[in-house]
Amino acid sequence: MEIIEKTYLDAWKKALKYIIDFGTDFTDKDGRVCREVINMTVTIEDADADYEAPIDIMQQFEWIYPTKEELSSIILNREELATYQFSYGPRIFNYQKNKDQINDFIIPLLKKDPATRRAVVSLYNPTTDSNVLSKEIPSIMFMHFKLKNNQLNLTCFIRSNDFFIGWPGNIYQIFMLHRYVADKLLVKMGSLTTMSCSAHAFSEHFEMINKVLQK
Amino acid sequence: MRDTEQSILNVFKDNPTREYNTSELAKEVFPEEYTTIENLLSSPDKIHVHEAKRKKFQLHRKLLYYLNKLIDEKILRISRIQEKGEKTFALAIEDGDITLEKGYKKIIITKPNMPINQIEQYEKQKIMKKFEEESWINRFNSILLECSKLTSLERLYHIIKDCFNSINDAIALNEFDILLRARDESYSSELNLFLDRLAEDTMNLDRTVSLIINIADADKLMLKSFINHYCSINPKKINMIFNLDNKDTQRASDILKNIITEFSRQKIKINIRNLSMGSAPYIKGKAGIYTYDEEDWRVYQKNVKGNVYGLACSQTEIAININRFFEVYKTDTEFRQAIINASKVLLQANTIQRRKSNEYFRSINILNNPNSPDFYRYSRNYIRFWNYDWHKDMKDNHYLFELIKSTKELVDNFCYSEETIFKSCGVPIRFKIVFSSAFRNFDPVFMGERDYKKANVKGVADFYKGEINDFITIREKMFELFDGGDRLRIFRTTDFKPEDIVHEWSVILSTFKIPFFTYDFSGLVGMVKLTNFI
Numbered sequence: 001m002e003i004i005e006k007t008y009l010d011a012w013k014k015a016l017k018y019i020i021d022f023g024t025d026f027t028d029k030d031g032r033v034c035r036e037v038i039n040m041t042v043t044i045e046d047a048d049a050d051y052e053a054p055i056d057i058m059q060q061f062e063w064i065y066p067t068k069e070e071l072s073s074i075i076l077n078r079e080e081l082a083t084y085q086f087s088y089g090p091r092i093f094n095y096q097k098n099k100d101q102i103n104d105f106i107i108p109l110l111k112k113d114p115a116t117r118r119a120v121v122s123l124y125n126p127t128t129d130s131n132v133l134s135k136e137i138p139s140i141m142f143m144h145f146k147l148k149n150n151q152l153n154l155t156c157f158i159r160s161n162d163f164f165i166g167w168p169g170n171i172y173q174i175f176m177l178h179r180y181v182a183d184k185l186l187v188k189m190g191s192l193t194t195m196s197c198s199a200h201a202f203s204e205h206f207e208m209i210n211k212v213l214q215k
Numbered sequence: 216m217r218d219t220e221q222s223i224l225n226v227f228k229d230n231p232t233r234e235y236n237t238s239e240l241a242k243e244v245f246p247e248e249y250t251t252i253e254n255l256l257s258s259p260d261k262i263h264v265h266e267a268k269r270k271k272f273q274l275h276r277k278l279l280y281y282l283n284k285l286i287d288e289k290i291l292r293i294s295r296i297q298e299k300g301e302k303t304f305a306l307a308i309e310d311g312d313i314t315l316e317k318g319y320k321k322i323i324i325t326k327p328n329m330p331i332n333q334i335e336q337y338e339k340q341k342i343m344k345k346f347e348e349e350s351w352i353n354r355f356n357s358i359l360l361e362c363s364k365l366t367s368l369e370r371l372y373h374i375i376k377d378c379f380n381s382i383n384d385a386i387a388l389n390e391f392d393i394l395l396r397a398r399d400e401s402y403s404s405e406l407n408l409f410l411d412r413l414a415e416d417t418m419n420l421d422r423t424v425s426l427i428i429n430i431a432d433a434d435k436l437m438l439k440s441f442i443n444h445y446c447s448i449n450p451k452k453i454n455m456i457f458n459l460d461n462k463d464t465q466r467a468s469d470i471l472k473n474i475i476t477e478f479s480r481q482k483i484k485i486n487i488r489n490l491s492m493g494s495a496p497y498i499k500g501k502a503g504i505y506t507y508d509e510e511d512w513r514v515y516q517k518n519v520k521g522n523v524y525g526l527a528c529s530q531t532e533i534a535i536n537i538n539r540f541f542e543v544y545k546t547d548t549e550f551r552q553a554i555i556n557a558s559k560v561l562l563q564a565n566t567i568q569r570r571k572s573n574e575y576f577r578s579i580n581i582l583n584n585p586n587s588p589d590f591y592r593y594s595r596n597y598i599r600f601w602n603y604d605w606h607k608d609m610k611d612n613h614y615l616f617e618l619i620k621s622t623k624e625l626v627d628n629f630c631y632s633e634e635t636i637f638k639s640c641g642v643p644i645r646f647k648i649v650f651s652s653a654f655r656n657f658d659p660v661f662m663g664e665r666d667y668k669k670a671n672v673k674g675v676a677d678f679y680k681g682e683i684n685d686f687i688t689i690r691e692k693m694f695e696l697f698d699g700g701d702r703l704r705i706f707r708t709t710d711f712k713p714e715d716i717v718h719e720w721s722v723i724l725s726t727f728k729i730p731f732f733t734y735d736f737s738g739l740v741g742m743v744k745l746t747n748f749i
Contacts, residue, residue: 064562064633066640070570074642082580082587083569085643136643162639169640 002041008171009053011042015163016209019201033203040163040199047154047192051175054168057212066169075173076180085136088173091123102177106145107184110152119145140170145181151190152182161196164205164212170194219244219281224290227306230574234294234305234349236420237275239380240282248274257369257412294349301419305349333556334533342540343557344661346502346532346597347383352564353575356529356597357385357498357505362393364524368409374524375424376416377578385423385500387456387528392433395441403437407444414450423452425498427488430459435470446477454499460490464721471720472713478736479707485734486702487720492730497700498528501656503599504731505529506700508647511593522586525579527594529699531564533557534653536662537615538602547618554598554622558629558648561596565646592645597699598626599653601662612689619696623650649699671708671738675715678722691728702731706738 001018005011023035058065074084078093078100093100101121109119121143129137144155156174161167174192182189201209222244226235235243242249252274255267282304285291292307337343345351358378365371371388378386388394394406417424428438445455457474464471478485488497495512498505505528507515515526535557540550572591573580580587603615626648637644655662670686677683690703705723707716716734723729 063629063636064559066637066642067566070566070642071640073570079573081569081572082576082583083572083591083644085588087643088641139639139641162635165636166639166641169642173641 001037001039002043004043004045006045007049007053008044008051009057011044012054012163012167012171013213013215015040015042015167015199016201017213019163019199020206020209020213023200025203034200035203035206036198036200038198040161040196041193042196043191043193045191047175047178047189051172055172057215058165058168061208068172071169071173072176075177086138088123088138088140091125091138092121092177095122096125102181103184106181110145110147110181110185114147117146121145139166140174143174143177147185147187148190151188152178152185153190153193154178154181155193155195158194158196160198160200161194162201163196163199164201164209167194167196219278220285223278223281223285227291230353231306233353233575234303236301236303237278237282238301238419240304241271241274241278244278245274257408303349333559334553337535337540337553337556340539340543341661342536342543343553344534344536344658345560346534346599346657350383351531352567353571354381354383355527355576355594356383356502356532357387357500358382358525358527358579359387359389359496359498360525361520361523362388362390364521366393368394368405372409372412374582375413378525379416379420379422381576381579382422384502384529385425385498385505387425387427387496387498387505389427389496390429390432391426392428392430392438395428395437396434397437403440406437406441410441410444410450410453411448414448414453417450417452421452421501423454423500425500426453426455427496427498428455428457430457430463430467430470433467433470435467438470439473442474442477446481446483449481449483452501454484454486456486456488456497456499458488458490458496459720459724461721461725463490464717464724468714468717471717475713475716479711479713479739482736482739484736487724487732487734489724489730489732491724492728497702497731499702499733501654502532502534503597503651503654503657504700504702505597505651506731507593508595508649508698515593519586519589519592523583523589525583525590527591530568530594530596531561532597532599533561534599534601534657534661536601547621550618551622551625554626555629557598558626561598561648562633562646565596565644569644594645595647595649595699597649597651599651599657599699601653601657602665602667603652616692616696619650623696623698626650649697651697651699652693652701669706669738670704671706672719673709674711675719675722678719678726687723687727687729694728694730700731702733703729704733704735706735708738710739 003011003014003018005014018040019035019037023037025033025035028034052068055065055068073089075088075092077087077089080090080094081087092102095101099105106119106121109116122141123138124141128134139158139160141157141159143157146153146155154174158170161170171192171194174194178189178192223240226240226243248270252267252271255263255270258264258267282291286293289307291304294303294305296302334343346356347354358381360371360374360378362371365374375386413424416422459467474485486497486499493509495507495509507528535553540553544550544553568575579590583590600619603619630646630648634644634646637646653662655665668686670683672678672683678687687703694701720734723732
């Protein structure tokens with residue numbers, strides 16, 4: 001399934017509606033009923049658009065949603081914090097404590113060869129994550145940066161994606177990294193695409209999803 | 216700006232929400248002088264110790280001169296006065312950035328904004344209270360240190376002192392019996408000195424230490440000698456928790472009788488962890504009891520133990536005066552909403568604590584490096600209840616039990632949902648809230664007097680029938696509800712033989728589902744008369 005929209009909010013609503021209408025149900029290991037669509041691709045044509053809109057809606061519900069500040073620091077902060085089992089920032093900016101994948105690879109590579117197809121950031125670490133007993137492994141697996149017409153496009157591969165509660169936070173974080181790289185390259189942001197292997201929503205959230213769809 | 220003032224402000228700049236006492240500030244501002252004093256204080260030479268005390272006094276006076284100047288300028292304020300009159304200081308500025316300029320030097324301090332407070336109205340009504348509000352985010356409530364990893368008394372002492380800066384209530388020394396094994400001739404006096412120094416520090420800093428002792432594993436002679444010294448100095452803020460099961464009451468009856476004799480003479484409470492109910496350690500702080508989830512503890516023992524020097528036990532806590540709540544509010548729905556609001560405040564506090572962990576808990580992270588994530592893996596947050604048994608006949612409280620039970624389910628769902636939300640957003644957190652009772656020392660002013668029924672015991676027969684039996688049966692139910700641990704307090708009111716008490720413990724341990732109890736001799740009038748103890 002492929003969704004292409006101009007804004008984040010429209011893309012999110014369309015994806016949620018598709019999951020509700022066409023997803024298939026299964027019960028997960030925690031006994032929760034999950035409705036799932038596999039291999040869903042969502043593209044926002046103008047990545048610089050309303051990137052805060054989904055998260056703003058999520059913060060209106062009764063729960064405590066992670067703050068933008070915390071979400072941003074999770075992806076942009078290279079410092080390992082003991083309080084998190086893992087964090088995206090150190091994996092991106094200090095992979096295995098010796099590789100800044102953005103500043104030492106992506107940016108110099110795209111500057112040197114703007115047509116490159118090698119600008120990949122990996123967040124998955126098989127040496128620690130490919131463990132049968134591991135529960136805490138990242139959902140975002142890798143990101144691919146591509147310059148086209150002097151605009152920076154980003155494609156992000158997500159293995160498991162709760163499209164209702166997770167995607168607004170994920171997209172905010174991905175946007176932050178996208179903008180960071182675009183600013184460093186002095187180019188405009190192009191499109192932002194998420195490819196979700198499992199795009200899903202849980203039955204306990206269906207009522208709230210319907211409220212979002214009516215907005 | 217003078218250098219000393221600059222140094223003081225730099226301490227607050229590093230940690231703007233924290234409060235510091237004079238000793239902590241002296242250590243940071245005059246590190247070299249302080250180290251010299253510390254070394255002299257631990258000297259066996261009395262002249263050196265006397266000299267160190269004199270120098271420490273001078274250093275504190277010097278520091279206080281500058282602190283008072285900063286207070287006059289409304290940059291700092293006295294946040295509280297501890298026992299023995301020691302003051303603690305905090306920044307007097309509001310949240311946000313402040314630039315302090317004097318002469319050619321300037322310093323910018325950023326005090327983080329606190330999140331919206333969903334319990335403000337309850338706080339104003341004196342229904343809810345955050346524990347140690349000034350430091351409730353930048354300090355843990357309780358942690359545990361593993362004596363099996365810290366067998367040098369000197370190193371252990373310095374680590375405990377360091378950890379006092381990161382906690383606002385209790386430190387447990389797990390498997391303290393490992394340190395009570397005979398070494399060389401001077402070891403016994405080293406142990407006594409260790410206890411003396413700890414007793415002084417806990418009083419000065421208003422912290423609690425729980426010494427957790429497995430009776431079955433203890434070197435009985437060393438334990439006896441240590442107990443004699445402990446009882447002779449009777450340290451108010453160091454408690455001993457004896458881990459035992461019913462079989463131990465027979466196998467170790469001699470040492471237990473000795474403990475009963477010595478403790479009862481000084482009217483010191485005896486704390487018993489019932490090992491047949493689980494092996495997770497119990498910690499007794501001033502706010503209340505702390506413990507770990509049994510399943511978590513099993514996982515820790517199997518997979519993590521040996522990798523870390525310590526474990527966080529409790530991060531933040533809030534107490535609720537239930538009696539007062541129902542004087543103001545009438546419905547269960549309002550109660551559940553209040554608890555959910557408190558849960559949200561705990562979550563927000565955790566968020567700040569998490570993000571600032573490298574700043575607030577730097578020394579603990581260094582200590583446990585490279586396994587520092589394991590230190591945080593099992594910690595929980597506490598909601599504590601005060602005056603929950605306001606009906607004097609606790610049998611009438613069936614309704615309250617049901618209310619607490621249904622509220623707990625709601626809170627568990629809240630924690631699970633929040634963990635899921637944060638994980639889904641790429642923020643893998645652990646967030647657990649447990650319920651427990653509060654002690655009056657959580658905050659004596661807020662708590663007020665507790666109106667409750669005491670379990671006054673005259674002999675073993677009381678445990679089989681009548682009021683005491685009923686009382687303990689009801690407390691068993693409370694233990695089931697309070698997943699953060701609780702304690703049963705039994706008051707002895709008549710003379711006894713030590714073997715009588717051992718017998719009573721055996722009955723409690725084998726008959727009731729009570730994981731932790733305190734045997735209290737304060738109900739005895741006058742001098743304790745031990746009859747027929749040989």
